[in-house]
Amino acid sequence: MMGEGTGPVWRCRDRVIRLGARPLVMGILNVTPDSFSDGGRYLATDAAIQRGLEMAAEGADILDIGGESTRPGAAPVPADEELDRVRPVMAGLCNALPSAGRPLLSVDTRKAVVAEAALAAGADILNDVTALRGDPAMVEVARRYGAGVVLMHMQGDPESMQLDPRYRDVSVEVCEWLRARVAALVEQGLAVETLAVDPGIGFGKTVEHNLCLLARIGDLAALGRPVVVGLSRKRFLGTLTGKPVEGRVAGSLAGLVYACLRGAHVMRVHDVGASVDALRVLEAMRREESRACSG
């Protein structure tokens, strides 16, 4: 058992995490030519493994490896190409990291063949931006391995999702959708303890939708499952600050601290070292706050 919190338990194959004591940092590793932030930097297997090891040394709790960009308008990647990108990096990181206490390994994919190969190579978590709806074989793969699963909300698909997203009440609709998705997957045989939820910041959402979802993370946490949030360097931060992707670190850290104060359990980030530092300071301040308030 990893962690000592009072939040939900997340079972990821044979690793069991008790959330709530401190938020976990999920480092992003995109083995792609076109991801919006790190596209092209880690396309070579060696460079990607090196970056994974660097993020582990910086304190990442989870490494999330993806071989297909899901940014708005991204071109789909054939399965064999995605497989060739992800599998050697997953296997290489499994070999290179000590088995005791290594970060959890996650695969960010919509395809069951890629998920299966990554899990066979040692991945613990399946992070699927379609919440296991994109490929009919995905549920069975997740079930067979007992993988941790991140179920993300998305309105529409990456090609068109940012054209004109609309909701009556974005937080209520996203929470209800994720609640129904958890229930449907439990019905299909997945253990509820393996499931985490994610509001899908930027996936079919305007700036206002994103801000509302972040303000109401508590509603999502009330589902009783771990809440994953990915806001790192995203476009809404560019709209708010006027900064390009590489200038959005400070905005990302402000969002990270806010999301954690509102109840997020896992933060998906590009800047692992800076995020770990921000969370260490936040943790010390919260500890003192509860000591001072109870004393």
Ligand code: HH2
């Ligand atoms: N965001 C992206 C990709 N995968 N998975 C989850 N669970 N939550 C997210 O918010 C999320 C995600 C998009 O960011 P990134 O991977 O940096 O870019 P790209 O899709 O261009 O590779």
